[in-house]
Amino acid sequence: MTIGIVGAGQLGRMLALAGYPLGQRFLFLDPSPDAPAGHVAPQICGAFTDAKLLARLARETDVLTFDWENISVEALRKLPKRTRISPPIDALAAAQDRVEEKKLFERLRIPTTRWQAVDSRAQLIKAVERIGLPGVLKTRRLGYDGKGQHVLRRMQDVEAAWDALGNAPLLYEELVPFDFEVSIIGARSVRGEVAVYPLNGNVHAGGILRLTRAPFGSVALQRAAARYLRRVLTHFRYTGILTIEFFVRRGRLIANEMAPRVHNSGHWTIEGAETSQFENHLRAILGLPLGATRARGHCAMINLIGEKPTAADLLAVEGLHLHDYGKAPRPGRKLGHLTLVERSAPLRDRRARRLLSRLAPELRIP
């Protein structure tokens, strides 16, 4: 089979690298002539919204998927009816719009932050009065890695926030003073089989994920997160990998957002789980049996952001696995990640802290 992937970033690259051993072939669509996945598979170079190129991608492949959720739902809906698209377009549409996403969480009784849609300065003031401060103003669409967000701590911040983001549909929500952040990742296959990974403990800085540890958190937390994930999977008759990110406060989960795709917080599964999230996404959309999701140890995944030490420096660290995405360095850019798989959580934490003190000395790890 040939799998068409819209978006040729590092997620697409890792999907292809997981799919080759299964005997699959790949074709990517991405506007960048030097996209990470384009180094490892054929790529059509063009806009995600180009209806002709999307149609060509669909024609030349057996199933379409994406490594990036900010693609045109309208363009996907215009593809011939016989085109197999996984995950389902409805899930993609919900994840693209923060208001739709919040409504979905509420409909499925998944606790989330208090929120209000904002389309004018007056509505923003009303939302701040109703929900309170601190809060976050976010664009409804096209946000990722902390982009399109503005934190409000005092009433006076309304002006700056509105000036920064006011030209797009918005959402205002409470800023949750969380104890920590987690994410849950799972797959549902076209045969309806579901497999859920151990919970990930995530540390962000500047809106960008820096560190994931897994397995993480209590059994109760794992169960609750998996239960919420299954509700979304069932709701959409979902196919592929789905991720939900949560804040945890006083032992309770508060859904932050979902991603209808493989997720940065699941990169540890390449070495650290029996079957990686990338392989399970492909198994799910191809109708193959899902692979075991159990952890093979205590894992830490550290992102390489903006700059990276040489491979020689990194690989001198015993047991460290390097994933270099082949991207040119640029401030704030995810260039690669590192994974450690250790025998115990304390050992894992000690080694992760030591590595992070070199790579991101400014980061505080809870």
Next chain:
Amino acid sequence: MTIGIVGAGQLGRMLALAGYPLGQRFLFLDPSPDAPAGHVAPQICGAFTDAKLLARLARETDVLTFDWENISVEALRKLPKRTRISPPIDALAAAQDRVEEKKLFERLRIPTTRWQAVDSRAQLIKAVERIGLPGVLKTRRLGYDGKGQHVLRRMQDVEAAWDALGNAPLLYEELVPFDFEVSIIGARSVRGEVAVYPLNGNVHAGGILRLTRAPFGSVALQRAAARYLRRVLTHFRYTGILTIEFFVRRGRLIANEMAPRVHNSGHWTIEGAETSQFENHLRAILGLPLGATRARGHCAMINLIGEKPTAADLLAVEGLHLHDYGKAPRPGRKLGHLTLVERSAPLRDRRARRLLSRLAPELRIP
């Protein structure tokens, strides 16, 4: 860096898949337009002996290596002096000629079979008289997977053996009634660092490897095999992965042959070792620190020969890792392999036997 690989078979394919996460790029040279590695990386289509294409491969890449040892040493020697070639050409030359290989083993005091070069029917008769029966007549060059071999059990077999192979330089050696077969795989880097993997226990049928179990054998056997491997690595100031296959009889090692490359008996290292043989070959030839070679469990690797069940059937087996090389089925052809990593050797053996009883019911496993 871009790595040039002569030969685009499954070994080259797995080298590329191991090298992409290290941020490396690849270019292959192979005559087949549908070679396994050509599905995952760019390929120059042409003969291994084509001096112009080899020169182009060398020019467009930073270091040359090979996934197949039956390539022209003469053509490699004609490349510009500045071309980095790993493993060293001298090691390749020794491995290509069974007489040179036997002389090397003897020079390095590595026990091997009794043997004699054979260039005429009269020499064959003399060799059989001196070494005895049963024995094996083998072509000095271009043998692999049991090809170019003829077993002699009685003096009358001389005629048939000579008729089959007599038009090439030959070697006659004793047929060792071995208790079992093992292989040892290790890497030496351009910085002189050496790393050796746990011993592999191998089961062949019809000259083709069917099953590898690792770690395998006693500590004494592991130590002796590693000692012999290090002698060859040091002798050639070797760079890359080297493999030696041994017969084991009454607890003693008898070297059968060596391969100056990643080896089928090391495929279990992809999931089963901290660092795979493919990654360590690349680390070795790029001058990067070598990765840990310890096993992550008790591993079995089973080759898929000639035909293969569907991916759906195979992946329904819990914990089974599939490696499909993307090759068209053909009798005797290696189409892929399966790997199991288990908590104990008995569990591993039980699961491997069950799988093999389905895939190769004719195979007897010691």
